[in-house]
Amino acid sequence: MVFASAAGIYSWRSKASKASKVVRYLSAPAQVGDLKETVTATGTLKGLDSVDVGSQISGKLTKINVDFNDHVTVGQVLAEIDTAQLQSRVEQSKAQVNAADASVILAKATQAQTKAQYLRSVDLSQKGLISSKDLDSAKADADRAGASITSATAQATLARASLKDAQTQLSYAVIRSPIDGIVLSRFVEPGQTVAASMSAPILFTLARDLTQLRLYVDIDEADVGKVKEGQSASFLVDAWNGHGFSSKVVSVHNLPTTGQTVVTYQAVLSVDNSERLLRPGMTATATITTDERKGVLLVPNAALRFSPPAAAKGSAAGGIPFLGGSMPGGPPRTGGGNATRARTGKKVITAADSQGLVYILEDGRPKRTVVEIAGTDGERTEIKSGLNAGAQVITEIDQRKVE
Numbered sequence: 001m002v003f004a005s006a007a008g009i010y011s012w013r014s015k016a017s018k019a020s021k022v023v024r025y026l027s028a029p030a031q032v033g034d035l036k037e038t039v040t041a042t043g044t045l046k047g048l049d050s051v052d053v054g055s056q057i058s059g060k061l062t063k064i065n066v067d068f069n070d071h072v073t074v075g076q077v078l079a080e081i082d083t084a085q086l087q088s089r090v091e092q093s094k095a096q097v098n099a100a101d102a103s104v105i106l107a108k109a110t111q112a113q114t115k116a117q118y119l120r121s122v123d124l125s126q127k128g129l130i131s132s133k134d135l136d137s138a139k140a141d142a143d144r145a146g147a148s149i150t151s152a153t154a155q156a157t158l159a160r161a162s163l164k165d166a167q168t169q170l171s172y173a174v175i176r177s178p179i180d181g182i183v184l185s186r187f188v189e190p191g192q193t194v195a196a197s198m199s200a201p202i203l204f205t206l207a208r209d210l211t212q213l214r215l216y217v218d219i220d221e222a223d224v225g226k227v228k229e230g231q232s233a234s235f236l237v238d239a240w241n242g243h244g245f246s247s248k249v250v251s252v253h254n255l256p257t258t259g260q261t262v263v264t265y266q267a268v269l270s271v272d273n274s275e276r277l278l279r280p281g282m283t284a285t286a287t288i289t290t291d292e293r294k295g296v297l298l299v300p301n302a303a304l305r306f307s308p309p310a311a312a313k314g315s316a317a318g319g320i321p322f323l324g325g326s327m328p329g330g331p332p333r334t335g336g337g338n339a340t341r342a343r344t345g346k347k348v349i350t351a352a353d354s355q356g357l358v359y360i361l362e363d364g365r366p367k368r369t370v371v372e373i374a375g376t377d378g379e380r381t382e383i384k385s386g387l388n389a390g391a392q393v394i395t396e397i398d399q400r401k402v403e
Contacts, residue, residue: 023309023397024364024398025359025361025364025366025394025396025397025398026395026396026397026398027361027392027393027394027395028299028300028302028303028392028393028395029389029390029391029392029393030297030298030383030387030388030389030390030391030392030393031297031298031389031390032295032296032297032298032389033295033296033298034292034293034294034295034296035292035293035296035298035375035376035377035380035382036289036291036292036377037226037289037290037291037292037375037376037377038287038288038289038290038377038378039219039223039227039287039288040285040286040287040288041217041218041219041220041223041267041285041286041288042217042218042283042284042285042286043215043216043217043218043266043267043269043283043284043286044216044281044282044283044284045213045214045215045237045271045278045279045280045281045282045283045284046213046214046215046216046280046281047184047207047208047209047210047213047214048207048208048209048212048213049179049181049207049208049209050184050205050206050207050208050280051178051179051181051205051206051207051208052202052204052205053078053175053178053202053203053204053205053206054196054200054201054202054203055081055172055175055194055196055200055201055203056172056196056200057081057086057169057172057173057196058193058194058195058196058197059081059082059083059085059086059173059193059194060081060082060191060192060193061079061080061081061082061188061189061190061191061192061193061194062080062081062190062191063080063190064078064079064186064188064189064190065077065078065079065080066078066079066183066186066204067183067186068183068184068185068186069182070182070183071181071182071183072177072179072180072181072182072183072206073177073180074177074178074179074180075176075177076176077174077175077176078175078176078177078204079175079188079203079204080173080174080175081172081173081174081175081194082173083170083173086166086169086170086173087170089166089169089170090163090166090167090170092166093162093163093166093167094163096159096162096163097156097159097160097162097163099159100152100155100156100158100159100160101156103152103155103156104149104152104153104155104156107145107148107149107151107152107153108149110145110148111142111145111146111148111149113145114138114141114142114144114145115142115145117138117141117142118138118139118141118142120138121134121138121139122135122138175203175204177206178206179206179208180208180209181206181207181208181209181210182206182207182210183204183205184205184206184207184280185205186203186204187202187203187204187205188201188203207280210273210276210279210280211272211273211274211276212270212271212272212273213270213271213273213278213280214250214268214269214270215235215247215268215269215271215284215286216266216267216268216269217266217267217269217284217286218257218264218265218266218267219252219264219265219266219267220262220263220264221256221263221264221265223290224252224264224265224267226290226291227249227252227267227288227290228252228290229249229250229251229252230248230249231249231288231290232246232247232248232249232288232289233246233247233248233249233269233286233287233288233289234246234247234287235247235269235271235284235285235286235287236284236285237278237282237283237284237285238282238283239278239279239282240277243277245271245277245284246272247269247270247271247272247286248269248270249267249268249269249288250268250270251267251268252265252266252267252268253265253266253267253268269286269288291375293374293375293382296374296382296383297382297383297384297387297389298380298381298382298383299358299380299381299383299387299393300379300380300381300393300395301376301378301379301380302395302396303358303359303393303394303395304356304357304358304373304381306358306359306395306396307359308359308366308394308397309397355370355371355372355373356370356371356373356381356383357369357370357371358371358387358393358394359393359394360387360391360393360394361392361393361394366394369386369387370386371383371384371386371387372385372386
């Protein structure tokens with residue numbers, strides 16, 4: 001019986017020894033380094049100021065003086081519309097002004113005549129040479145002459161306003177650039193007729209300065225709290241594969257954009273395009289640096305996701321050497337509001353957003369360690385406490401077969 005018991009113990013130890021040789025772990029040291037937290041978002045490049053230049057009048061385009069990518073200055077003539085009808089209106093309005101001015105002169109002359117006649121009638125009436133009826137008639141003529149001056153003056157003012165409107169319409173026939181910039185697009189051809197009855201048709205699109213662009217990106221609602229004005233960023237575009245461009249956050253809009261499953265907020269980034277490599281409309285993937293810390297303790301994110309294999313049923317230690325109590329019931333998780341739980345006998349360790357769970361490799365066996373974590377750059381996580389520099393944290397099980 002003693003021999004059989006000893007044989008059983010030897011057999012169990014032999015199996016445990018074989019298991020310890022078969023299960024091996026890959027680890028990485030906890031190292032002091034620099035951590036840069038980032039937020040990634042995609043968006044579109046746009047000009048600093050884009051202006052649509054249209055026509056305020058209808059007519060046939062007789063000249064187009066610019067084309068795509070031409071540089072223009074304020075006041076430069078971009079296009080001209082046929083002015084035959086407009087010029088005719090101006091001439092007609094000028095004639096009306098002249099006629100109105102003549103009417104004013106005539107009315108003033110009539111007033112002077114009727115006023116003198118009225119004064120003579122007053123003198124004759126005082127001498128009893130004319131009747132009161134004739135005096136009243138002379139007074140009415142003088143009053144009508146004064147009213148005629150007022151009417152003629154109003155007509156002259158109206159004629160001048162009509163002339164000014166006709167001249168303004170004529171000036172609209174010459175389409176001028178409102179800004180210094182570059183022509184992004186041209187939508188018309190010489191000889192084409194534009195109709196501006198309901199709204200101004202767009203003839204050109206101008207950009208103020210392509211050496212300065214804006215990048216509009218959509219920030220996920222989970223990340224928008226980290227993004228602030230003044231943060232530095234970089235971005236990539238497909239046209240220049242591998243060529244990074246620098247930028248800076250100018251503003252973060254408060255108006256949300258709601259999709260089917262996500263809510264995003266638009267952020268605006270300034271872009272220096274002095275090399276003229278970028279063009280408006282390009283799609284860019286931006287990486288915004290939200291925080292940067294130097295000289296902190298870092299471990300690979302794989303170490304926080306690692307969990308040893310679950311214990312086999314009916315086995316005291318699951319056939320795998322393990323330090324620090326019985327095996328955990330499931331894989332640990334960190335951050336994002338997901339709690340991490342590890343069982344130590346009857347005690348349950350809960351790792352919330354600021355806690356994580358790693359396994360240290362000691363003598364070839366995993367040792368569970370609860371640590372306090374901070375930010376991550378997607379590959380490494382900062383450990384604030386619970387771990388020393390140089391500690392070997394397990395990242396995965398070595399799947400290679402051991403003979």
